[in-house]
Amino acid sequence: MAGRTRYTSPLFLVTLVLTLISLSTAQAVIRWKIHDMERPVPPVVDPGGLGRAPSDAVVLFDGKDLSRWTAEKGGAPEWKVANGYMEVAGKEGLTTKASFGDCQLHVEFATPVPGEGEGQHRGNSGVFPMGLYEIQVLDSYQNRTYADGQAAALYGQYPPLVNASRPPGEWQSYDIIFHGPRFAADGKLLRTAHVTVLHNGVLAQDNVELTGPTANGVRPPYKAHPEKLPLSLQNHGNPVRYRNIWIRELKDAD
Ligand code: MG
Numbered sequence: 001m002a003g004r005t006r007y008t009s010p011l012f013l014v015t016l017v018l019t020l021i022s023l024s025t026a027q028a029v030i031r032w033k034i035h036d037m038e039r040p041v042p043p044v045v046d047p048g049g050l051g052r053a054p055s056d057a058v059v060l061f062d063g064k065d066l067s068r069w070t071a072e073k074g075g076a077p078e079w080k081v082a083n084g085y086m087e088v089a090g091k092e093g094l095t096t097k098a099s100f101g102d103c104q105l106h107v108e109f110a111t112p113v114p115g116e117g118e119g120q121h122r123g124n125s126g127v128f129p130m131g132l133y134e135i136q137v138l139d140s141y142q143n144r145t146y147a148d149g150q151a152a153a154l155y156g157q158y159p160p161l162v163n164a165s166r167p168p169g170e171w172q173s174y175d176i177i178f179h180g181p182r183f184a185a186d187g188k189l190l191r192t193a194h195v196t197v198l199h200n201g202v203l204a205q206d207n208v209e210l211t212g213p214t215a216n217g218v219r220p221p222y223k224a225h226p227e228k229l230p231l232s233l234q235n236h237g238n239p240v241r242y243r244n245i246w247i248r249e250l251k252d253a254d
Contacts, residue, residue: 051244053106053244058249063085072093072232085110085242088241092235093235094233095231101228101249103249104175104248105177108243109174109240111138111168112239115167120145120149123138123238124137128214131231133193135176141165152199155214155216161203161204164202174198192222
């Protein structure tokens with residue numbers, strides 16, 4: 001063995017360094033020791049159940065009144081409240097009085113009976129986290145439209161993975177996990193928005209990355225905005241009903 005010449009090529013070194021860098025960026029790091037009894041336990045939450053929100057949620061609509069909402073341009077909302085639901089009415093959408101950022105959002109809706117109109121004109125409304133990023137509400141039960149505009153689409157960006165729509169008049173649910181974008185002080189985009197949607201309990205959007213706010217016919221780029229903004233519901237002129245709306249604000253994991 002004595003006298004063996006060891007030669008390490010520059011290419012090998014470069015490859016080694018690149019591999020180490022890629023490994024270091026691919027590894028998740030947990031700052032706690034495994035099974036550490038000092039690690040804080042999560043808060044206890046009553047999970048609620050049918051028609052009942054989890055105990056740590058903010059209930060935005062409990063079927064009784066619109067006290068947490070205003071009309072989209074301000075002032076009293078015109079939407080009807082009856083029999084435990086609210087129904088799109090008047091000219092404007094609804095906006096929450098409070099602002100929200102990253103969140104888990106539960107919304108139940110029913111499209112009108114009979115299902116009148118075609119395509120985008122049948123049971124159209126929408127859920128807008130931060131008032132900017134629309135998860136489409138539409139009667140997509142046997143109603144063809146463009147894929148990125150059907151129920152549970154991120155409007156104009158992502159069709160849902162499946163069409164899990166129920167017929168007109170039946171109550172349906174969206175469970176939405178929304179992570180908003182982040183901007184530097186100078187307005188530079190630091191992080192894009194990501195959305196997951198379960199439609200009637202079925203995965204419809206799997207952590208999709210938004211290109212910016214949703215819009216009709218265009219995909220506008222991100223424009224800097226605060227970390228929290230009001231949530232809104234769209235008035236598209238169709239008497240869509242909503243009930244049992246609640247939201248849980250999300251914090252970054254420890
Ligand atoms: Mg819509």
